[in-house]
Amino acid sequence: MTSVFTATSVSRLYGAGRNTVVGLDEINLAVETGERLGVVGESGSGKSTLIRLLAGLDRPTRGEVRFDGELISGRPEHQLGFLRQGVQIVFQDPRSSLNPRMRVGDIITEPLRSPLLRGRPGVPVDKAARLAEVLEQVGLPTDSGRRHPHEFSGGQRQRIALARALAPRPRVLIADEPVSALDVSVRSQVINLLNDLVAEQDLTLVFVSHDLTVVRHLCDRVAVLQSGRIVERGLTAEVYAEPQEPYTQSLLEAVPRLPDPS
Numbered sequence: 001m002t003s004v005f006t007a008t009s010v011s012r013l014y015g016a017g018r019n020t021v022v023g024l025d026e027i028n029l030a031v032e033t034g035e036r037l038g039v040v041g042e043s044g045s046g047k048s049t050l051i052r053l054l055a056g057l058d059r060p061t062r063g064e065v066r067f068d069g070e071l072i073s074g075r076p077e078h079q080l081g082f083l084r085q086g087v088q089i090v091f092q093d094p095r096s097s098l099n100p101r102m103r104v105g106d107i108i109t110e111p112l113r114s115p116l117l118r119g120r121p122g123v124p125v126d127k128a129a130r131l132a133e134v135l136e137q138v139g140l141p142t143d144s145g146r147r148h149p150h151e152f153s154g155g156q157r158q159r160i161a162l163a164r165a166l167a168p169r170p171r172v173l174i175a176d177e178p179v180s181a182l183d184v185s186v187r188s189q190v191i192n193l194l195n196d197l198v199a200e201q202d203l204t205l206v207f208v209s210h211d212l213t214v215v216r217h218l219c220d221r222v223a224v225l226q227s228g229r230i231v232e233r234g235l236t237a238e239v240y241a242e243p244q245e246p247y248t249q250s251l252l253e254a255v256p257r258l259p260d261p262s
């Protein structure tokens, strides 16, 4: 079976010379079809760097990244249509990721109008129909398309970001701290929605979070990053029950309480 993603000896350095900052250091990782991989680690450990490389939004300094077995690192954007359709990403703060001047309907269908996606097999052709479908899937009112992002709450804005990500029918969803900018009271609603969407649409999920409780709830595997390296990985239940690395133990000890997953 071909993995969805493989990263082989991937490093990402920022800057040069004495000012070099290590974002990722010789990472090896495979993400398999249908799995839900959680990526955890303290601030600055390289989580966003890793998923930006998987999503083809950035290039490694060394090593290679593949999607469906095809090399993506180092390829020009115009050759990445298969990646742009297959993989969509949701960011932390919907306030900055949604263009405030655009109508929500245009924001959500924008990926469908991208020259890289237009005409690809599987990409919805009828934009209005697809808009109505994804609005319903994320639980937003049918007339939301005519409105602007500022007319929605934080939780609703993250639903808009999810609808936009789902619009081209991706197989893989990447989420980078998708609820940490949201009010605590709406976080679990958005997480439950994400959980349902991933299950209903058989998505492969790569989920970055500081919140280890959410990762336990959502993800079947986990990778623990520290200073740009994967220091521990495995089934979420096993890593949480018996963390092998002191660093993982300290991350888990920082979690106030671990309710039973349900």
Ligand SMILES: Nc1ncnc2c1ncn2[C@@H]1O[C@H](COP(=O)(O)OP(=O)(O)OP(=O)(O)O)[C@@H](O)[C@H]1O
Pocket (backbone or CB within 6 Å): 014, 015, 021, 022, 023, 041, 042, 043, 044, 045, 046, 047, 048, 049, 050
């Ligand atoms: N564009 C950049 N230029 C310079 N250094 C960067 C850049 N992006 C990330 N870094 C550095 O690379 C390291 C990893 O950053 P990254 O954003 O991947 O961490 P993170 O785990 O996502 O952190 P957080 O939990 O705070 O989002 C950090 O030391 C960071 O300062």
Ligand SMILES: [Mg+2]
Pocket (backbone or CB within 6 Å): 047, 048, 049, 176
């Ligand atoms: Mg980050």
